[in-house]
Amino acid sequence: ATSVTAAVNNEAWGLVPSNENGAISVPILPKLKNRYYGLRHGESKANLEGIISSDYDRGSTIHGLTHKGITQARQAATDMLGVLSRDAIPSLVVYSSNFTRARQTAKECVRALERIVNYENDHLPDKEKISLDVLIDNRLLERGFGDLDGTKVTNYNYVWPLDLYDAHHTTFGVESVNDVVARVRELIVDLETRYSDKDIVLTSHADTLQIMQCFVAMVDPRQFSQYRFLNAEVRPLLQNPTSLPPPAPLCKIAPATTLTESTLPGADSEEYRDEE
Numbered sequence: 001a002t003s004v005t006a007a008v009n010n011e012a013w014g015l016v017p018s019n020e021n022g023a024i025s026v027p028i029l030p031k032l033k034n035r036y037y038g039l040r041h042g043e044s045k046a047n048l049e050g051i052i053s054s055d056y057d058r059g060s061t062i063h064g065l066t067h068k069g070i071t072q073a074r075q076a077a078t079d080m081l082g083v084l085s086r087d088a089i090p091s092l093v094v095y096s097s098n099f100t101r102a103r104q105t106a107k108e109c110v111r112a113l114e115r116i117v118n119y120e121n122d123h124l125p126d127k128e129k130i131s132l133d134v135l136i137d138n139r140l141l142e143r144g145f146g147d148l149d150g151t152k153v154t155n156y157n158y159v160w161p162l163d164l165y166d167a168h169h170t171t172f173g174v175e176s177v178n179d180v181v182a183r184v185r186e187l188i189v190d191l192e193t194r195y196s197d198k199d200i201v202l203t204s205h206a207d208t209l210q211i212m213q214c215f216v217a218m219v220d221p222r223q224f225s226q227y228r229f230l231n232a233e234v235r236p237l238l239q240n241p242t243s244l245p246p247p248a249p250l251c252k253i254a255p256a257t258t259l260t261e262s263t264l265p266g267a268d269s270e271e272y273r274d275e276e
Helices: 045-049 067-083 086-091 100-121 153-158 160-165 177-194 206-216 221-226
Strands: 003-005 035-040 093-096 134-136 199-204 234-237 258-260
Touching (some): 035 067, 035 100, 035 206, 067 100, 086 100, 093 177, 100 199, 153 160, 160 221, 177 206, 177 221, 199 206, 206 221, 206 234
Parallel strands (some): 035 199, 093 134
Antiparallel strands (some): 003 258
């Protein structure tokens, strides 16, 4: 088996990655002229099954929202109204990953927003009903997890500690943190060219959103796993390190020094678990 040295020491398990050579190689963003918000998908069937779902052919056709996930997506509209002004809703721009769970979340949230605002305004003769579109962009897709796709979510525990140390690692064929940063940066730069002074919602997945929020906030994206997005959570993406929530370090997993590509964690692992 191919041996992958993971020089993850106690320092790297704290808040600051210790390997300077493992930092991202993507330029920071210029000052943004639009306002961005991250929306994570609601609870999905893959969440309930406890499996990693990152393959495009499967993720874009199955593993949609559960009934609870649909409710969460609709409730996200209320959260959206908490961070946006009512006047911003008619011109809101909404993008989504093409994975079923993200696409459904965006559409359910948007329909709920329309119902709320249109009901509030239906007694005003000069107010037109709003109708919002959901635009698809594959740069918002789930982070690719290579050989780990379809396996237990506990296998994230063998990737995230390495992410803390090296933004370029592709252990088990996973998409590197650096590559995720590159594609979300490209998306934001494109949106900055296309729009001005707009409120833009980006509906995506936990790792992708967490990497994006760190990058936008000018915090080392290798730390993304310490800033978790909950299902259907709405969060402003600001160019300010203080905009991030309090970190939750990966302190429940025992560090390893060497990982082999033929060794996956056991299905009965009781290690720290989080679902994409």
